[in-house]
Amino acid sequence: MRNIIIIGNGISGVTTARHIRKHSEDHITIISAETEHFFSRTALMYIYMGHMKYESTKPYEDFFWKKNRIELVYDFVEKIDFKSKSLQLRKSESLSYDVLVLAVGSKSNKFGWPGQDLEAVQGLYSYQDLEGMERYSPTTQNAVIVGGGLIGIEMGEMFHTRGIDVTFVVRESSFWNNVLPPEESEMINRHIRKHGFKLMLSTEIDEILDDGSGRAKGVQLKEGGELDAQFVGLTVGVSPNIDFLKNSELETGKGIKVNEYFETNQPDVYAIGDCAEFEKAPADDRRPIEQVWYTGRMHGETLAQTICGTKTAYQPGVWFNSAKFLDIEYQTYGQVSNQPDDETEEHFYWEHEKGEKSIRLVFSKSDNTLKGVNLMGVRYRHEVCDKMMRDKWPMKKVFQNLKEANFDPEFFKKYENELVGMYNERYPNEQVKVGRKKVLGIF
Template sequence: MVNKKKDTTVIVGGGHAAGTLLTALLQKKYQHEVVLVSDEPHPPYQRPPLSKSYLAGEVDQSSLYLKPRSVYENAGQQLRLGVRVEGIDRYAKSIKLSDQSTLKYDRLVLATGSHVRRLKAPGSDLKGIHYLHDIADTDALRNQLVPGKRLVIVGGGYIGLEVAASAIKKGVNVTVLEAAERLMQRVTGPEMSTFFYAKHTAAGVDVRLGTAVTGFEAGDKGRVAGVTLADGGNVPADIVLVSIGVIPETTLAENAGLLCDDGIVVDEFTRTDDRDILAIGDCTRHRNLFFEKMQRLESVANAVDQARTAAATLMGEEMPYDSAPWFWSNQYDVRLQMVGLSQNHDQRVLRGTTNDKGFAVFYLLEGSVIAVDAVNLPIAFMVGKQLVQQRKSVSADALSNTDIELKSLI
């Protein structure tokens, strides 16, 4: 009897999406060969702690790994680490690697993630200017965060504010420069922005809103010494972190002729326009069944859920991705949990007050709950998930009345 050759599934990437897909395939007892290729030297790992507990030195590197490398290899999955994919030949069904080797595939999954948006300004190549996206970035930044140093953070989004919270606790002098009128303006409402502004300023962070950066000043030995502002001012700096967002990593897909539009375009089963190539995570733009429009999400939840859908697709199962998106951020003693997308709301309802230990903001559109932001109030997040998923219509009075149990609104 001749054994039929196993198909080979190649996964490109080393983040949460790639790691979750490996695990899901193990759980489903996927019978084909699986090879993961990542240009980083680490097995798949989680990135959220990079700006929080790992930066603060509270956890070690191995705790970031979704699973030890041995778990994958003992199960027969191959990890090709520290090697970069340089091209995809869709006709030969092979990928070219940076070590000059090629790897054949029957199914290919792109979990290429994103790369940081760089600030193009005079002096941007000076030493001491950091970006934060991987373990090496955090290691380099952490080594410089010593008491008394002056850290300037360009950008007041999740990452910038999480780093600010970690750095100020280390005794570092921190200034946050945000070009918009409020913190986290792209992802949350004014109430949350005001709350976090107060939280950071109370901790000693110098937060400056409506402040655009035009360049960086050089000091001794080619190191950054200051940040120049659009209004002509200057902020002295020993260290700078630029945190102004990310860009989906689509170069491989574009060069291979796959459909891309601010992300690799996939359907609800994570399939690209090539039936043998899937894509998952931050690099994708998809039509989640929960929303009518195409969208790209930068979140662990999206990466995990798309990975599980991709595993089902590879197994020949039908499991469309239609989860309500959710996010979180830890800053000081605050855990912010968010579900849904609030951008198009026409009404905001505050439950509790921003002086309470826990409070929440509900975002409504035509009477239906489309998003919830909860601060130290996990019940609001959990109930909010169901309200958003159901597109439940709830009165503003009921949402704001703390005498009414949130569970009763489901």
């Protein structure tokens, strides 16, 4: 019987433990310094907003772990000795492993701003971050959120439910334009302002100001001027939480270097989830570091197969992500660049006249097949978009069957006919009939 230790009780680590237990009798230990039990990290905002209690965010009852013979250790790993295969813990005795899984997640980015370590200056990633927001909210009238991304949107929405004024300070010229194409990014600019947030674009902070007691009182802008803020949210992305591993024998870059089997350069040591950095991206539409909930789950499922004797390479399939910009749902599939390339791509972009819904289809000019989909305020079926890209559907076939992708509730207005009309305008010799039924047997 092997002693398997997993550091980190997020979706990656817990999924690994669960799937190992399905196939082996090995001794499994999960170590975490964040919480005693696994919880849904995506629910942090709903706890703050009063929609859920922390207990309701735990997918498994507390007895689940003992019943499945998975030992939980609530402690912090200070050092790993890879030669002796042992871990040094802060509160407990050291532990030895036969197999070690590093699922240590991410931490909020900081960029050396003076005052970034003051009280009431933080990101939104961990349960401790949620506790910090709760602690400082009663004495916060104004919050400044630095950065233009999904975490910043969540933090802003959370503060708004408490009547706290929020100002976004975004270095870029448009919100999240390092990911979104210009039209979608501009839509989000409008939407943020419509909901009563202040949005300062092409603006950077120079310093976070101290109120004299060690707490933030505002920010100094590089362009001049100050903003009052009793809370400063740092939401300029996250990075692998590997500082405690930097001076060890473990090979690291931005994250922990792994191959397609999640193997590191140390024997019997694996890394998965937010902290893993693939030496070679697992697919053309994938990045070396994947920091999304569902990919973390896939990492855990795949690694468990290898640990249990069936060596399995990670094959993630078509990229997918979803989120919300306040009340606009966002979905993306495959490859959609923030800067469309007219030489290699054909874009069909439709936007509703009210400016809060859009559909973008991206086709590769080299083979005329669907390359990516961006949706704002419209929902498509995952299995349909996945099949269209996996099976390399040509443009005409996509438009012939586009209605089958729509997953909005019954009685919602559908807009696919308008995209078909755009296609027919561009390709008058390749007409697609509006309202055509799906091709039988493809779904």
